[in-house]
């Protein structure tokens with residue numbers, strides 16, 4: 204029932220009811236502000252946002268479109284002071300229909316193409332506390348502020364850098380890439396860098412023809428955006444290797460505005476949703492990663508190098524090599540109950556729990572392949588094919604993955620899979636227990652002996668999402684009359700109390716997407732409560748949960764079928780007559796107390 208005081212610490216707020224309001228709705232007693240909007244100038248010299256006269260040059264100095272992943276990093280001394288933090292944001296993709304008043308999808312202009320390139324990528328922006336409340340506001344023109352776009356220089360590093368599969372006519376070295384595309388979620392490393400998953404890169408490349416193009420979802424004809432008309436690198440017939448240079452995890456050092464971001468080939472190439480590290484007991488990073496596709500896999504990378512502590516130049520340089528050397532693994536899961544019991548009938552498995560065991564199958568270590576018939580460079584560049592060969596478990600769209608900083612248990616958001624059980628496709632199993640799965644589930648994984656580098660693990664489903672009245676749902680055993688309905692979990696994050704926060708994308712219950720908190724241990728384990736909802740057409744992204752505030756990225760507000768600048772579906776955040784703008788929002792408690800205590 205959500206009454207205060209009874210819930211777990213950090214989750215003591217009155218849940219927001221499901222709704223379809225065109226705004227961000229927060230719990231009673233909470234307030235919010237918009238931290239930064241698409242188009243807000245962040246670099247020196249960038250002009251104020253003018254959607255009617257936008258240019259690529261202006262956009263390259265302004266906050267990008269469709270904010271997704273967010274990270275907040277501490278700032279010290281001369282750069283910050285207590286009230287300032289460094290915010291890093293992903294800009295996943297552009298939505299030309301909602302960006303340009305005159306946009307003909309059949310005939311985009313070169314200027315629109317160039318603006319779209321500049322609206323993609325990453326932003327680094329210093330933010331500071333607002334004078335009233337615990338909101339945040341952007342600090343424009345700060346010397347750490349930075350934009351990286353689809354034309355900025357990125358370097359490929361690690362065992363596949365320079366591979367023959369990565370060379371193009373513009374870059375015969377196979378090491379220097381222009382741009383990052385479709386950065387979805389990400390992660391923050393213990394050594395102060397950020398990781399960014401290049402997800403649905405396939406959509407930017409026309410005329411795919413090879414078997415690997417097909418496995419990665421490249422279409423065989425023109426793309427919807429038609430960028431291939433303006434730059435041949437987007438035409439796979441002319442530059443078959445350019446698409447191989449996307450689909451990586453990017454590592455950015457946001458504290459060094461002159462650094463070149465790296466695409467880490469050791470972490471494999473697929474539709475990277477996110478990448479979140481934890482450390483082994485001896486200090487080596489282990490990065491968990493999902494490949495967001497129906498029937499695709501989840502992975503981990505175990506570094507062979509130990510992180511160096513401290514902020515010396517030597518330590519920072521060393522730590523920037525951690526993700527270039529190690530072993531890439533893919534997950535194979537086995538349920539421990541008869542699968543006939545669990546195919547969407549709403550019955551629990553015979554032993555009362557969706558659970559089982561699993562192994563991490565090694566794919567490659569440095570230059571050594573563990574996959575018969577594939578070289579190491581093939582494993583890294585065509586990682587999906589390696590997963591196919593070794594018989595990894597086909598999951599319901601692995602999205603964000605988050606290890607609990609308290610317990611080490613790892614949470615994998617599996618967002619949905621409406622093709623599960625269709626003719627010719629894999630049917631339900633204990634980890635993906637529903638055919639035609641509309642609402643998704645969250646898997647909880649415990650590494651053997653809580654050793655992050657272990658090669659076996661135990662798993663169980665923590666949450667089987669949906670309307671709690673739906674008998675196929677499961678909330679870690681918590682009474683279902685006392686939880687919020689949830690659908691399509693996407694991003695996951697932990698708060699300072701050890702609670703898991705879940706944001707959703709694609710709610711199939713008829714109400715808007717939102718953000719939820721849930722305890723993962725103690726006697727309130729499974730008590731899921733909705734913290735906020737987002738406007739029409741939006742998904743909720745990038746949650747960061749600090750003691751004083753919650754930060755969310757409201758991505759693609761107003762994105763509904765047939766919506767345009769002339770016929771907007773949403774008027775968020777600035778009201779009628781103003782263009783809809785993806786934006787970052789901070790939420791805090793009006794009485795100044797910590798979130799949910």
Ligand code: FEO
Pocket residue numbers: 295387388402476495602693
């Ligand atoms: Fe961009 Fe899988 O969400």
Ligand code: CA
Pocket residue numbers: 538539540552553554555556557558559633
């Ligand atoms: Ca079981």
Ligand code: CA
Pocket residue numbers: 387388476602693694708
């Ligand atoms: Ca996502």
Ligand code: CA
Pocket residue numbers: 388389477479603604605694695696
């Ligand atoms: Ca996350």
